[in-house]
Amino acid sequence: METRITDELRATHDGQVAEEILRKCVHCGFCTATCPTYQLLGDELDGPRGRIYLIKQVLEGKPVTEKTRTHLDRCLTCRSCETTCPSGVKYSHLLDVGRAVVEEKLPRRLGDAVTRALLRTVLPNPALFGPLVAAARVAKPLLPSSLADKLPPAPGAGRPWPPAAAHARRMLVLAGCVQPSLAPNINGATARILDRLGIALFEEAKAGCCGALRFHLNDQAAGKDDMRRNIDAWWPHIEAGIEAIVVTASGCGVQVKDYGHVLADDAAYAQKAARISALCRDPSEILVAEKDRLLPLVQHAPGAQVKLAFHSPCTLQHGLKIRGVIEELLQAAGYALTPVADSHLCCGSAGTYSVLQPELADRLRSNKLAALNAGGPALVATANIGCLTHLQAGGGLPVRHWVEVIDEALS
Known part of the structure; x- marks a missing residue:
């Protein structure tokens, strides 16, 4: 795609990234076929190709309008278009640049700005989010259904973590921000599974x-600060020889995998960020590498004949x-897995998307x-806390993280 990004933007790292991505796009339109919002709304500007044109106009210095922002805000960043694209266009990276420029040039209206400021302040901070969740559970009968439905039941005590010092092989795990309050057993389940495989898993409190x-x-500066804090917290463990950084929420896993890209122009952190990205692992990557030892442990487990539907998060x-x-x-x-039609499509959670x-x-x-x-399953399993709570709020079947299901089979 021919483009004429402004000289001011082309001089920046983000501008160079955006120009390279734009030049890869051949505007074939294959991406629209798998875009969830295009399927719902049928508007070219609510599909990746249309949004790419909008971003191109913004980066070329054209006026930024509320219409531009509306169509970019409606994007889930599900990356289904990236899976479909024959040219390898990194649409999500382009969207990050485009949204940042729009945010800079067109301040949000007061109500929208306040909502987003609250989300940016409360959700990433467990010290704020945890007590609010506890209070909301107590007051759940008084809450609007749109909010009450998003609260999972209060977790039980759960089974204990195995001692981290028990094995020579060691891996870090990201505690995260909302998951410890909403589903604290997920990391514990992962630790117990890895313990059976001779791997010690532990959290770093400073992350x-x-x-x-x-x-x-679109508070990208604060987001980068969060990434730098994690790098600083994890780096002594990396120097001590940990094998991997395990991230049990696939949404967080995508972000940690992207540290190297996001901080590529940060002279102090670029190399460390790239190392973090290389060490990041989803639990499934660890377990499949150990499957010769794991599978004999779970075969003929108590879950036999139970029908289960797996929702694969976009992330x-x-x-x-x-x-x-x-x-x-x-x-x-x-478990007998039931077929799921259109399994490539997003469930609508997408971070804060379900709120906004x-x-x-x-x-x-x-x-x-x-x-x-x-398919008539007895339960649903997934791999991301956002998808888990969003689907659970829809009522009906119980929704669990898949590592909890495996942990129960092993126990």
Whole structure:
């Protein structure tokens, strides 16, 4: 695609990244066929090709309008278009640049700005988010249904973590920001599975939010600060020889995998960020590498004959490019996986999207739940805390993280 980015922007790292991405796009339109918002709305500007044209205009210095912002805000950043694109266009990286320029040139209206500021302040901060969740559970009968439905039941005590010092092989795990309050057993389940394989898993208390929440709410400077804090917290463990940084929420995993790209122009952190990205692993990548030892442990497990539907988050299949691995592990644990139509499509969670775009998010969730329920499963498994809570809020079947399912099979 021919483009004439402004001289001011072309002099920046982001501008150079955007120009390279734009030149790769041949505007073939294959991406529109797999775009969830284009399928719902049928508007070219609510598909990747149309949004790329809007971003191109912005980067070339054309006036920024509310219409431009509306169509960019409606994007889920699901990356389904990247899976489909024959030219390898990194649409999500281009969208990051485009949204940042729009945010700079066109201040948001007061209500929208306040909502986003609250989300940026509360969600990445467990010290704020945790007590609010606890209070909301107590007051749940008084809350509006749109908010009450998003609260999962209060977690039980859970089984204990194995001692981290028990094995020579050691891996870090990201605690995250909302997951410890909403589903604290997920990391514990992962630690117990890895313990059976001779791997010690531990958290670093100084690490926090992966940076995705602030970064994708267009406070990219604060998002980068979150990433730098994590790098500083993890670096002594990396120097001590940990094998990997395990991230149990696939949405966070995509962001940590992207540290090297996001901080590529940061002289102090670029090399460390690239190292972090290289060490980042989804739990499924660890377990599939150990499957010769793992599968004999889960075969003929108590889950035999139980029907299960697996929802593969967009961040897992389109972001991390992990497909079929978790399904293999669940089948080995004795679960009968039911077919899920249009499994490539987003459920509508997409970080804070379900809060900021509730109508579209609810429509996407209804479609996804219909596809998941079609095979008559007894439960749904997924790989991301956002998808888990969003689908659970739709009612019906229990929704679990897949590592919890495997952990129970092993126990």
